[in-house]
Amino acid sequence: MADANFTPADFNHHSVEVMQDPYALFREVRSKCPLGYSRELGGFYFPTTYGEVKRAYSDFKTFTSTQGSGLPKQMVQLLPVELDPPLQTRWRRVLDRFFTPEAAENDRPRIQGIADELIDAFITRASADAVNELTRPFLAMTMLPILGVPLEDRIMLSDKLMWMVHYRTTDQDGWVARYMEVEAYLTGLIAKRRTEPRRPDLLQCLIEEEFDGRRLSDGEGYQVVLLTLFGALDSTSSAMSGALYHLAQHPEDKHRLLSGAVPWKGALEEFLRYTTPIQALRRTVTKPTELDGCPLQTGDVVVLLSGAANRDPAKFPEPDTCIIDRDARDHLTFGAGGHVCIGRHFARVMLEVCLKTMLRRVPDFAVPAEFVPRYTCSEARALTALPITFTPGRTMAA
Amino acid sequence: MVSITYIEHNGSSHTIEVSEGVSVMKAAVDHAIPGIDGDCGGACACATCHVYVAEPWRHLTGEASQDEKDMLECAIDLKDESRLGCQIALTEALNGIVVHMPPAQR
Secondary structure, eight states: OOHHHHHHHHOOOOOOHHHHHHHHHHHHHSSSSSEEEOGGGGEEEEEEEEEHHHHHHTTTTESTTTSSSSSSSSSSOOTTSOTTTTTHHHHHHHGGGGGGGHHHHHHHHHHHHHHHHHHHTTTSSEEHHIIIIIIHHHHHHHHHHHOOOOGGHHHHHHHHHHHHSSSSTOHHHHHHHHHHHHHHHHHHHHHHHHSSOOOSSSSHHHHHEEETTTEEOHHHHHHHHHHHHHHHHHTHHHHHHHHHHHHHHHHHHHHHHTTTSSSSHHHHHHHHHHHHOOOEEEEOOOOOOEEETEEEEETEEEEHHHHHHHHHTSSSSSSTTTTTTTTTOOOOOOOOOGGGGGGHHHHHHHHHHHHHOOOOHHHTBBBOOTTTOOOOOBBOOBBOOOOEEEEEEETTTO | EEEEEEEETSOEEEEEEOTTTHHHHHHHHTTTTTOOOOOTSSSSSSSSSSSOOOOTTTTHOOOOOHHHHHTOOOOOOOOEEEEEEEBBBGGGGGGGGEEEOOOOOO
């Protein structure tokens, strides 16, 4: 390995300590040979430049998803994200209509209502936890009805899925137990829905429509719903809470957005770039290839760090600063290529509604000076809590 | 510069001038031409930049590769003239090309 052109850097995205600020490590690797190699989790390569991360996302023939999109793999194959095009495309075609830009835009009044309802619950109080009282329930309350998963099961599912994502390297037994519980719940839900009146949601689609020429079994339906639940419970919340944290620390940016000096559209993309809720997705090499000039062999595991790509100074100057009037549209927060996040249009509407509503109704929200941010780690990285204080306001009904 | 005309399924026509080498998909997305999504960003991995290319332009664009044909099978309202816009680079030889859109991309 004397001539190996990669940078040895043992870490993994489940490391609580590293993931508090993974960007320092990514920066260090990028400044040497920009392809990192870690011996952890069985060994994996990780490109840190925007160009190589994007190339690997796009080249599904060389960097397959069929061996798993997480590292370690989840217990079941997640569908259709752990298929490659064109089979993945045929499955996704059936699901796309629930997540189009038009679907998200048409849902805006309902999404606004959810934001107002959640803010109503704390606005008279002068303080709140923006993560657990706003952004996490907001994401789930927006997405679960689209999937067809009962809202009353939100907290139960959220707790179990958090475990399935964030603790699978530290508590194997707990991980397996929760998988069994969630599988029983979701397959039961699908079986129950087969006997109930039709409803215009994703579960109905999974029951009665054909995927690649045939209907799905309850087990396959579960594999799709489970994937969408990961997105519905543990993704955009991180962008919303991260953006609120930035705005609390930078009142000048609140004013620039409120006055129209900085357009929302671009600022939202910068918040998405800066927060990068989904940090790490795995691919597996299908044939001899290279990344950053380093030869890779069939079967090598590659972890694509969207957060590293989004902080590449060659693509985004001053990458560690949230600059709300920069052009961040090319960020890889939603991935790229055929697997680009299906929920991205809803994510943008949620982020916009959340931030605009907070700035309108709770304009002076601030974060206490003594607050020390803590982040969850794994594929998903998010603030665990965000305490805010503010001048109490009125509920919508008042 | 290369001129390209996109004709939506409803007949609306959009003519733009773009730099040589840009793809039919990228040119449309960059100019917010309705009717072409280009979700995957040009990786021939989503079939949401489906267009129809008729003669006399069809022979100038060449034939679809096998990878493109595999993806085209995922497209809606497939015809003999179907192509994926991300796989057609706008060269000088294609100056003036006209492409038609299908009724929908998804």
